[in-house]
Amino acid sequence: MTANLTKQTDFDAIIIGGGACGLMCAVQAGFLGKRTLIMEKADRVGAKILISGGGRCNYTNLYASAQQFISQNEHFCKSAFAQWTVEDTISFFETYGVTGKEKTLGQLFPVSDKAKDIVKVFTDLCHDMEQEIWCDTEVKGIDQTGDGFTITYERNGREQQINTAKVVIASGGLPVQKMGATDFGLRVGRKFGMAITETAPALVxxxxxxxxxxxxxxxxxxxxxxxxxxxxxxxxxxxxxxxxxxxxxxxxxxxxxxxxxxxxxxxxxxxxxxxxxxxxxxxxxxxxxxxxxxxxxxxxxxxxxxxxxxxxxxxxxxxxxxxxxxxxxxxxxxxxxxxxxxGYDKAEVMRGGVSTDELSSKTLEAKKLPGLYFGGECVDVTGWLGGYNFQWAWACGFVIAQSL
Structure with missing residues (x-):
């Protein structure tokens, strides 16, 4: 199928993956007046949010700190958590109508016990700020071009291309395949010569x-x-x-x-x-x-x-x-x-991922390739059970948005 190259200049960045990190990134970018496009492989965004916590979504933890995360660099996540705190998460969701309640060990759930309320905050904000979301869109590859990147993707049965100055990889990890999880983030990292910390199922x-x-x-x-x-x-x-x-x-x-x-x-x-x-x-x-x-x-x-x-x-x-x-x-x-x-299909998250040595801890931008960002589960930062991994995803989305 011949690729159709679409010249596109009205997006400040393209975000690959409409999960927790990607959605937060789009919203925070919107607050800063930047326009983004989310490309999501599934037929809706936030699929993993919707099934988390048995459909109730333990969206943060009151006690989250760098100590509850596993990484080759235990200090790497500190910068993101300094920029976006647990209090920021709580305040953000409360502002848009989601109040939290603590269950056990600092685990915070929506009072409604409905994960869909978390997703709705993001979809409503994206709509209000005209942040584009394309579902059923599979990214086939990313190539570096002179002034940024060319993304090859398949949508509506057609393979197409789009140019962008900045790309955010927020495509998650290997769990759970039936939810559309892939190793896309790892493949992109390898393609551009980035080190990958050995991966394994975690919280499994x-x-x-x-x-x-x-x-x-x-x-x-x-x-x-x-x-x-x-x-x-x-x-x-x-x-x-x-x-x-x-x-x-x-x-x-x-x-x-x-x-x-x-x-x-x-x-x-x-x-x-x-x-x-x-x-x-x-x-x-x-x-x-x-x-x-x-x-x-x-x-x-x-x-x-x-x-x-x-x-x-x-x-x-x-x-x-x-x-x-x-x-x-x-x-x-x-x-x-x-x-x-x-295995990965029963695991909550993936351990390992794109090496923290390859990324700026302040912006999550690839050191070797300016304009390319990695956030969330595909990075070698893995939290405990109990809302910690969501806190990492929200923090990543915020941090990346600041430098788009």
């Missing part, structure tokens, strides 16, 4: 295979509050047993810090000491069976599952010192060696 369930799988499978659907840790970090939140392994907030969190072949550890009773509980109970009723004690701490189903590992047929008085030490180790240091993870 972990799998258990082999002889241990049946034990997890029998607990499928059971949830328990735990401390989950490795030698780098720990989290205290619920875990969820599944027929293929482990999920739940604490597991998703630790998955970003887990590498294949490593163990993770679970404290199944993080707020109490099992040895103390055994000692206290045996003084009152030494004939009480260990299983009965465990059934007061967990569901009966979970207590019985622990029977596979513990001397539950013994009463408390007959437990030896070695027995109690073994019980304590199992309860407070339950060792898990995941076989792998559930």
């Amino acid at each position: 369930p972990l799998t258990i295979t082999g002889k241990d799988q049946p034990w997890y499978e029998q607990l499928s659907g059971s949830s328990i509050f735990c401390r989950v840790w490795n030698d780098r970090i720990s989290f205290e939140e619920n875990i969820l047993f599944t027929h293929w392994g482990l999920s739940g907030p604490a597991i998703l969190q630790i998955s970003s810090y887990w590498k294949p072949g490593e163990y993770i550890y679970l404290d199944l009773l993080p707020d109490k000491n099992i040895e103390d509980l055994i000692q206290q109970e045996r003084e009152v009723n030494g004939k009480k069976m260990l299983l009965s004690l465990l059934a007061t701490l967990y569901t009966r189903k979970f207590a019985e599952a622990l029977s596979d590992h513990l001397p539950v047929e013994k009463n408390l008085a007959s437990l030896s010192k070695a027995d109690i030490e073994a019980i304590s180790q199992l309860i407070h240091e339950f060792r898990v060696k995941p076989a792998g993870d559930k």
Whole structure:
């Protein structure tokens, strides 16, 4: 198909990707009197926003700071967060009718519990400021030209081209393919000689295979509050047993810090000491069976599952010192060696991406190629679960817009 070159001079920048970063960038550029065009591959913008948080959208976190982000350069995100704060996010959405409510651990959701309210803020503002949005538009390639860039794209069944002085890559990461996710941002980076930090699924369930799988499978659907840790970090939140392994907030969190072949550890009773509980109970009723004690701490189903590992047929008085030490180790240091993870289609985000060494931390412009910007998930900055990645996306959109 012959490409039709469209001369275009009325856009200050073209934004590739109509997700959180791209939408914020278009709106903030509009506030500054700049005109942008969003090219979105899907049939609507904000697709990932709409499914986040079960359709409720945890759009920021009250405690967001550089400490909750993983990157080869832990300081890189500080500049963006200094320019666009959590308070800025809250104020922005409140100005346009979305008030937040805190659920747990600083997680902020719209009072309406409707992610579509977040997207509507952006689509309304884009409409009011005449920021163009083209959906069902797939960018095929970007080429550097003398005075900027030529973008080749397919729209309405036709392959066409458009010229622009500045391009913003806000195309997301590899999760979730059924939502239209691709490696487009990484491919653009590679094409222009930029380093890519190794990518992997993050905030993703972990799998258990082999002889241990049946034990997890029998607990499928059971949830328990735990401390989950490795030698780098720990989290205290619920875990969820599944027929293929482990999920739940604490597991998703630790998955970003887990590498294949490593163990993770679970404290199944993080707020109490099992040895103390055994000692206290045996003084009152030494004939009480260990299983009965465990059934007061967990569901009966979970207590019985622990029977596979513990001397539950013994009463408390007959437990030896070695027995109690073994019980304590199992309860407070339950060792898990995941076989792998559930991959990008079950991951919340992608870890890694365009190397921060390639970008200005102040503007997110490519150092080697002025006029080309990268923001959001395709950059090597990955947040924790709980609204952190949205805060990064909003900050990126704001920062990039300032220098378009």
